[in-house]
Amino acid sequence: MKFKIDFDIPKQNLKIEWPSFFTLGSCFAQNQAQRMAQLGLEVYSNPFGILYNPISIGKIVSRIVNQQLYTASDFENRKSIFSWEHHGNFKYNNFPLAIEESNSLLKEAQNALKTSNCILITLGTSLVYKHKSITVANCHRVSNNEFVQEQLSFDEIKHAISQIVKDIHTLNSKAKIILTVSPIRHLRSGIVESSRSKATLIAAIHEVNALNKETSYFPSYEIFIDELRDYRFAKEDLTHPTAQAEKYIWDRFASTYFSNSALKTLDDVKKYRDFEDHRPDDTDLYQKQLTEKKALLHKQYPFLKL
Structure with a gap:
C-alpha cells in the first residue's frame, strides 16, 4: 500500500558543475541559503532581510540592478529609523547611518548578483500590506490601523515576476533563475486566503516560466503539502517545516539541479x-x-x- 504521494521533478541543467547562488525572498530562502553555506557552496542571501511578496522583492532587485541609492526620503523615523522596503531587523539610530549602511549593502548585493550562477527566489505570499498606497516589505510593528491589506491580482504578480527576471538578466544575462513558493502558509489572514495567495503565485510563476528559457519552477510548496502531508513534519505552529522537512526539500532540490x-x-x-x-x-x-x-x-x- 502507498501511504503518501510521490511525484517526479524533471532534472534541470544548471550548465555549471559547482554553482554560486544568490537567494532572495522568504525565511525558507534564508534557511536554504544557510544550508548551502554549510555544504561549502558560495551563497549570498537577502541583503535587506526576509521579503515575502513579489512587489517588495521586485523593488529590491530593481535597486540592486540600477544602483538606485537610498536617501533620507526612503526612511521613516518612528523612535528608530527604518525603511518600508526592509525587514524589521534593519533599524538605525540616525539617518546618515541608515543611508550609509543601506547603500553599502546595495553595492555588495550588486557584486554578488552580477557574479552568481543561480538566483533562487522564494515567494511567500501575494497578500500585501499597503501604507499610504505603498506596498511594504514589513510593518515594523507600526499600528495595524495604518495599513490596508490587499490580495495582488494575477496580472500584478505576473508583471512583478517578469520584471524581476528582466532586471536580473540585465545585470547577469547568464544567470539561471529558480522560482519557488515557500511551503510556509500564512494563516493570520485565514486558511482560504492563504491558499488563494499561494495559488495565484504559482499560476503567475508558470506563466512567466512559459516565456523564459532561463527560469524554472521548483515545487517546494507542493513537496511539503503533498509528499510531507503529515503534521509531524511541521513545527509547533503547524505551518513552518521542521529541520527534517527542510532537509528533505533540500535533498529534492539538490537532486534536481546538481550533477552526480x-x-x-x-x-x-x-x-x-x-x-x-x-x-x-x-x-x-x-x-x-x-x-x-x-x-x-x-x-x-x-x-x-x-
Missing part, C-alpha cells in the same frame, strides 16, 4: 560536517583529525567555501 559529481561532493562535505559536530573524549586527537579531514576536502575540492 556535485552530489558526491555535497555528500563528502556532509560527512565532514557530521564529524565536525561530534563531541569526542580525546579533543586533541579530534582536532588533529578534523584539520586533516578539512585539508583533504580542500585538496579534493579546492572550490569549496568552508
Whole structure:
C-alpha cells in the first residue's frame, strides 16, 4: 500500500558543475541559503532581510540592478529609523547611518548578483500590506490601523515576476533563475486566503516560466503539502517545516539541479560536517583529525567555501 504521494521533478541543467547562488525572498530562502553555506557552496542571501511578496522583492532587485541609492526620503523615523522596503531587523539610530549602511549593502548585493550562477527566489505570499498606497516589505510593528491589506491580482504578480527576471538578466544575462513558493502558509489572514495567495503565485510563476528559457519552477510548496502531508513534519505552529522537512526539500532540490559529481561532493562535505559536530573524549586527537579531514576536502575540492 502507498501511504503518501510521490511525484517526479524533471532534472534541470544548471550548465555549471559547482554553482554560486544568490537567494532572495522568504525565511525558507534564508534557511536554504544557510544550508548551502554549510555544504561549502558560495551563497549570498537577502541583503535587506526576509521579503515575502513579489512587489517588495521586485523593488529590491530593481535597486540592486540600477544602483538606485537610498536617501533620507526612503526612511521613516518612528523612535528608530527604518525603511518600508526592509525587514524589521534593519533599524538605525540616525539617518546618515541608515543611508550609509543601506547603500553599502546595495553595492555588495550588486557584486554578488552580477557574479552568481543561480538566483533562487522564494515567494511567500501575494497578500500585501499597503501604507499610504505603498506596498511594504514589513510593518515594523507600526499600528495595524495604518495599513490596508490587499490580495495582488494575477496580472500584478505576473508583471512583478517578469520584471524581476528582466532586471536580473540585465545585470547577469547568464544567470539561471529558480522560482519557488515557500511551503510556509500564512494563516493570520485565514486558511482560504492563504491558499488563494499561494495559488495565484504559482499560476503567475508558470506563466512567466512559459516565456523564459532561463527560469524554472521548483515545487517546494507542493513537496511539503503533498509528499510531507503529515503534521509531524511541521513545527509547533503547524505551518513552518521542521529541520527534517527542510532537509528533505533540500535533498529534492539538490537532486534536481546538481550533477552526480556535485552530489558526491555535497555528500563528502556532509560527512565532514557530521564529524565536525561530534563531541569526542580525546579533543586533541579530534582536532588533529578534523584539520586533516578539512585539508583533504580542500585538496579534493579546492572550490569549496568552508
